[in-house]
Amino acid sequence: MTFELPLALATLAVVLIGHFGTWIALYNRINATGLKRTTIKRIEKAIVLACGIIPILLLLIEWTQHGFVGVFNGLLGGASAWSRLTIAYSIVAGMLGILLAPFWIMDRPQFATAKDRVTVTSAENLNLVKQTRENGEIYIQGDSFRKMSLLPGNQIVSLQGNCKRLKFKHLPKDIAGLRVAHLSDVHMTGQLSNAFYRLATDWIAEQCPDVIILSGDIVDNEFALQQLQPVFDGLSAPLGMYFVLGNHDRRLVDPTIVCRKLCELGWTDLGKEQARRQYQGTTLRLIGNEQPWFQRSSGPLEFQSRESSPLDEWTIGVSHSPDQFAWGIKNRCQLMLCGHTHGGQIRFPIVGPIIAPSWYGTRYASGVFEKNETVMHVSRGVSGVHPFRWGCPPEVSVLELTSL
Numbered sequence: 348m349t350f351e352l353p354l355a356l357a358t359l360a361v362v363l364i365g366h367f368g369t370w371i372a373l374y375n376r377i378n379a380t381g382l383k384r385t386t387i388k389r390i391e392k393a394i395v396l397a398c399g400i401i402p403i404l405l406l407l408i409e410w411t412q413h414g415f416v417g418v419f420n421g422l423l424g425g426a427s428a429w430s431r432l433t434i435a436y437s438i439v440a441g442m443l444g445i446l447l448a449p450f451w452i453m454d455r456p457q458f459a460t461a462k463d464r465v466t467v468t469s470a471e472n473l474n475l476v477k478q479t480r481e482n483g484e485i486y487i488q489g490d491s492f493r494k495m496s497l498l499p500g501n502q503i504v505s506l507q508g509n510c511k512r513l514k515f516k517h518l519p520k521d522i523a524g525l526r527v528a529h530l531s532d533v534h535m536t537g538q539l540s541n542a543f544y545r546l547a548t549d550w551i552a553e554q555c556p557d558v559i560i561l562s563g564d565i566v567d568n569e570f571a572l573q574q575l576q577p578v579f580d581g582l583s584a585p586l587g588m589y590f591v592l593g594n595h596d597r598r599l600v601d602p603t604i605v606c607r608k609l610c611e612l613g614w615t616d617l618g619k620e621q622a623r624r625q626y627q628g629t630t631l632r633l634i635g636n637e638q639p640w641f642q643r644s645s646g647p648l649e650f651q652s653r654e655s656s657p658l659d660e661w662t663i664g665v666s667h668s669p670d671q672f673a674w675g676i677k678n679r680c681q682l683m684l685c686g687h688t689h690g691g692q693i694r695f696p697i698v699g700p701i702i703a704p705s706w707y708g709t710r711y712a713s714g715v716f717e718k719n720e721t722v723m724h725v726s727r728g729v730s731g732v733h734p735f736r737w738g739c740p741p742e743v744s745v746l747e748l749t750s751l
């Protein structure tokens with residue numbers, strides 16, 4: 348079959364988009380499941396192998412039949428009798444590319460975020476601020492992170508302190524001005540030092556928030572448990588500090604050790620129990636969700652009907668995964684705080700992030716989202732186990748609640 352060059356290139360692009368897009372979509376979704384970590388890692392490896400090996404295998408098959416020049420000409424639309432296998436796979440990948448591309452485009456966080464609900468009032472690079480005040484802090488203590496941090500543009504310790512104004516349609520007068528500190532995905536592994544994490548906690552303390560929320564992925568291994576006390580010691584807020592666990596907290600032999608240590612430091616475990624606090628005449632209700640990784644039963648994990656929900660309370664829902672947005676909406680959460688997706692860790696110009704462990708792909712990679720009466724803030728997180736971030740600096744935030 349002979350193609351005009353532009354048509355051939357467009358066909359090749361659609362096939363490649365279909366191929367890579369479908370395997371990446373599967374990769375994102377498998378990491379959103381509550382499957383055992385070892386099972387997820389096995390499936391992940393199979394997906395990565397399939398993604399890389401299938402095109403190479405097909406090219407090798409064609410190369411043995413047509414030679415290098417034949418394959419090159421064929422890709423550019425010259426006559427080539429491709430094998431049935433190559434034709435069949437290209438048709439399937441191309442069809443998937445055509446069918447799914449509109450959904451992938453719609454799910455870009457650039458289109459999905461509720462930009463009119465948030466204003467960033469200040470953004471500081473806490474690493475740079477600290478360095479100009481006092482030199483000599485060592486933020487990276489692990490070899491792999493240190494080596495990877497040398498890659499140009501790697502932002503793993505470029506921690507941002509962001510003050511954001513969140514706008515609500517129907518905000519009770521009492522709640523207006525409430526300041527909520529949100530940190531997520533601390534990922535203590537021993538790779539980053541206590542001094543790095545203190546950039547986040549010291550900045551929060553300087554902002555004097557009314558309440559502090561930690562939305563999961565706190566400690567990744569037993570060795571790093573010793574970092575909890577020096578990092579969080581001394582932190583407090585008038586309305587309290589609250590946390591839920593994330594999927595990485597399952598890596599510990601006994602994740603309840605994290606809960607116990609944080610509770611000893613003054614935190615409240617929202618995975619175990621909901622909380623109510625009085626704030627200027629309004630009752631603030633805080634509820635947690637650790638689905639699909641933990642099934643701790645004391646929290647309101649079941650959907651509540653609007654009728655049975657307390658209408659006179661203002662509810663903050665905390666979930667590690669933004670996939671629980673529907674749970675927050677059904678439980679009448681006016682504000683929902685999540686992490687898990689790390690902003691995608693790598694964000695390309697125009698395209699944005701590609702990888703995010705969510706049933707919704709990269710839609711909830713980071714930012715502010717709104718549905719019905721619920722506004723959801725998804726943090727890019729403080730750290731991660733993968734030692735690279737490009738175009739996606741880690742963050743800690745203070746959210747000031749205001750009326751629209």
Ligand SMILES: [Fe+2]
Binds near residue numbers: 534687688
């Ligand atoms: Fe995480």
